Amino acid sequence: MLLMQSFIFVASLFVIVKSADYFTQSAERIGLYIGLSPFIIGTVILSIGTSLPELATSIAAVLQHQSNIVVADVVGSNTTNILLVVGISIVFSKKTTLDHNASLVDLPILVASAFFVYLSFIRKSLNLTQGIFFLLALVVYISYATSTKKISLEENGNKLRLKDILMLILSIVLLNFGSKYTIKSVVQITTILNISPGVIAATAIALGTSLPELLVSITAARKGKLDIAIGNVIGSNIFNAFGVIGISSIFGEIHIGQSTAKIGIPYMLVSTLLLVFVVQNKKLSKWVGLIFLILYFYYIYQLFS
Numbered sequence: 001m002l003l004m005q006s007f008i009f010v011a012s013l014f015v016i017v018k019s020a021d022y023f024t025q026s027a028e029r030i031g032l033y034i035g036l037s038p039f040i041i042g043t044v045i046l047s048i049g050t051s052l053p054e055l056a057t058s059i060a061a062v063l064q065h066q067s068n069i070v071v072a073d074v075v076g077s078n079t080t081n082i083l084l085v086v087g088i089s090i091v092f093s094k095k096t097t098l099d100h101n102a103s104l105v106d107l108p109i110l111v112a113s114a115f116f117v118y119l120s121f122i123r124k125s126l127n128l129t130q131g132i133f134f135l136l137a138l139v140v141y142i143s144y145a146t147s148t149k150k151i152s153l154e155e156n157g158n159k160l161r162l163k164d165i166l167m168l169i170l171s172i173v174l175l176n177f178g179s180k181y182t183i184k185s186v187v188q189i190t191t192i193l194n195i196s197p198g199v200i201a202a203t204a205i206a207l208g209t210s211l212p213e214l215l216v217s218i219t220a221a222r223k224g225k226l227d228i229a230i231g232n233v234i235g236s237n238i239f240n241a242f243g244v245i246g247i248s249s250i251f252g253e254i255h256i257g258q259s260t261a262k263i264g265i266p267y268m269l270v271s272t273l274l275l276v277f278v279v280q281n282k283k284l285s286k287w288v289g290l291i292f293l294i295l296y297f298y299y300i301y302q303l304f305s
Contacts (some may be wrong), residue, residue, distance in 0.1 A: 131249025
């Protein structure tokens with residue numbers, strides 16, 4: 001039973017990650033065809049695309065009355081993005097300095113998003129009214145991002161292909177299918193092992209849904225573009241906090257589990273402040289990356305201990 005549920009979990013998580021990738025590719029081409037600015041497509045669609053796995057699993061969790069998984073996934077994913085993704089990016093990067101000027105506004109928003117999550121769940125739950133506030137904060141960030149950041153994309157001749165439309169529809173269907181069975185398998189696994197669903201959400205689901213950020217950041221870091229690698233994490237974490245929690249609240253009240261409240265959120269806050277310090281310091285070394293990785297594995301140990 002455990003082996004079967006584990007297989008379903010891994011398979012459905014794989015479907016989510018691949019579907020998010022296909023969704024992003026087809027959405028980019030369709031957006032260019034209908035005349036959307038490449039700046040908006042690059043900032044909004046790409047950031048949403050890398051966070052679609054978190055969003056899909058979170059909505060499925062609320063609909064299946066497992067809303068504590070939402071915060072655990074967001075907090076776990078944001079912590080994983082910083083400690084694991086940034087840590088590995090620094091270790092693999094050919095560059096040891098950062099041009100942090102582009103992040104002078106992003107970093108305060110990142111810190112604010114982390115503290116908003118903390119403050120919103122002091123009472124152990126978040127309702128639609130608070131969720132709307134999160135969504136308004138996301139709109140403000142996207143408005144800022146689209147007005148200041150320029151991300152170039154290939155326009156592919158601006159031709160709309162039937163394949164792109166079919167791929168967009170299919171990816172949405174597969175996202176729904178994969179997220180549904182991911183949450184179902186998590187509930188079964190945690191029941192068998194007698195552990196909190198939040199622990200699995202903060203570790204296995206968070207790691208799986210952070211794969212897009214991990215792949216993008218490592219590729220950028222190996223090409224010496226460490227700023228892009230870290231920028232990708234900053235944007236993704238902001239969307240996770242404001243977008244995933246805000247959108248999920250539309251489908252029902254969100255509750256927080258004990259392990260997330262006592263371990264997850266404090267680690268997310270600390271790792272966020274560490275990232276700010278690292279970016280502001282500008283000069284990086286492999287040791288910084290290794291320290292981040294050590295903290296990540298200690299975080300995993302704390303969740304299971």
